Amino acid sequence: MSVQTNLDSLSTIYEYHALKDFLIIRLIYHEVCSSDFIQQSWIEYLYDEQSITNQNYRAVAAAQFQVLNYLCIIADGTIQESLVQFYSTKFITNDFIPFSLFQTQTDSIVDIFQKTLSQTFKRPFEMTQDLLQGNSLMSVFQTNWKFTVLKTSSWSPIYTNPMFYNQTCNCGTSSKCTEPVFINNTLVDGLYIGCYPVETMLQSSLQCFYNQTCLQMILSYFGELPKNVTLRVLSVSNQYGIDETIQEMVDRLFVDQWIINQSYENYFLKCQPTYCTYSYIEYFNIFYTVTMILGLYDGLTVLLRILVPLMIYFLFRIFYKTKISNCPLTQ
Structure with missing residues (x-):
C-alpha cells in the first residue's frame, strides 16, 4: 500500500511577511574586485603623466584600471541597494503553503530579482556611454579625438581630428574602435587600447593577470614596482574562464555565485497558522481489497446470525396472533 501525503494549513486572513524573514541571498564576487589590480597603489604605479596624450598602453593603463575599480564599486552598490x-x-x-510550493515560489522570486538587477545596472550605464559618443565628447587622454594646430598665432583655431584604430576604425563614427596592446613587439593577451578607456576596458579581459610571466612583461614595461605595491596573480579557479571580457563580468555585476538560503521553518514560525488539516490519498492493492471484502463478509455473517x-x-x-384473531368463537 502506497501513501501520498499533503499538509494543508488554513488561515482566516492574508499573511504578510518580509522576504528577509526566511530568504537570505549571499553573493560571491569575482576575485578581481578584491584584488591588488583595483587598488589605488596599482593605479598610481601605472599613471604616467608624460605619456598621457600618446597613443599607447602606457598612456591609458591607469585610466582603464580606474574604470575597473569604479565598475566594481558601482556594481556592489547597485546590488546592496537592490x-x-x-x-x-x-x-x-x-x-x-506546503514546502514544495514554498520552494517553487521563492525560486521564482529570486530568478526575477536576478534578471531585473542586471537591467537596473545596465540601462543608466549604457545611456551614459551613448551620451558620450553622441555628443562627441573628447577624452582627456585624446584617445578618441586629437587636437591639431595648423599654425601658431594669438587667434589660431585649434582643430580636432578623430583617432583611428586598426587603421580603419574611426572614433568619430564609433566609440568601440580598439586595437590590441603590444609590448616590445609582443602581443599582450586580452588587453586593448581604443577610443574611450571605459569602452576599451569593457572589451578587454584579465587573461594576462592570471599569468605571472605575462604580468612580469607589463611590470618591465612600466618600471620597477614601488615598495608599497604588492601583486598576486588571479587564481584560475574562476568558473567563467580566464578569457572572459569585462563586459561579460559587468553583465552579471561581477557575481560569480549566488547562494540562496531558504528557510521553510522560519516561514512556518512567522505565519503561525490558525489550524492544520492533514490529508492523504491511499491506493488499494488486491490483497488489501480482498481482506476488506472478507472482513465485511465475516461481519455480515455474524450480524445475520443474530x-x-x-x-x-x-x-x-x-x-x-393473526390466526387467533380470525378463528370463530365456539357455541
Whole structure:
C-alpha cells in the first residue's frame, strides 16, 4: 500500500511577511574586485603623466584600471541597494503553503530579482556611454579625438581630428574602435587600447593577470614596482574562464555565485497558522481489497446470525396472533 501525503494549513486572513524573514541571498564576487589590480597603489604605479596624450598602453593603463575599480564599486552598490528593497518585499499568502510550493515560489522570486538587477545596472550605464559618443565628447587622454594646430598665432583655431584604430576604425563614427596592446613587439593577451578607456576596458579581459610571466612583461614595461605595491596573480579557479571580457563580468555585476538560503521553518514560525488539516490519498492493492471484502463478509455473517432468529421469531408471533384473531368463537 502506497501513501501520498499533503499538509494543508488554513488561515482566516492574508499573511504578510518580509522576504528577509526566511530568504537570505549571499553573493560571491569575482576575485578581481578584491584584488591588488583595483587598488589605488596599482593605479598610481601605472599613471604616467608624460605619456598621457600618446597613443599607447602606457598612456591609458591607469585610466582603464580606474574604470575597473569604479565598475566594481558601482556594481556592489547597485546590488546592496537592490537587496534592501528585495528584503523588504512582502510575501503574501492567504493559506499556509506546503514546502514544495514554498520552494517553487521563492525560486521564482529570486530568478526575477536576478534578471531585473542586471537591467537596473545596465540601462543608466549604457545611456551614459551613448551620451558620450553622441555628443562627441573628447577624452582627456585624446584617445578618441586629437587636437591639431595648423599654425601658431594669438587667434589660431585649434582643430580636432578623430583617432583611428586598426587603421580603419574611426572614433568619430564609433566609440568601440580598439586595437590590441603590444609590448616590445609582443602581443599582450586580452588587453586593448581604443577610443574611450571605459569602452576599451569593457572589451578587454584579465587573461594576462592570471599569468605571472605575462604580468612580469607589463611590470618591465612600466618600471620597477614601488615598495608599497604588492601583486598576486588571479587564481584560475574562476568558473567563467580566464578569457572572459569585462563586459561579460559587468553583465552579471561581477557575481560569480549566488547562494540562496531558504528557510521553510522560519516561514512556518512567522505565519503561525490558525489550524492544520492533514490529508492523504491511499491506493488499494488486491490483497488489501480482498481482506476488506472478507472482513465485511465475516461481519455480515455474524450480524445475520443474530438478526435472522429474531426476524423469524417476530414473524411467527405476528402470524400466530393473526390466526387467533380470525378463528370463530365456539357455541
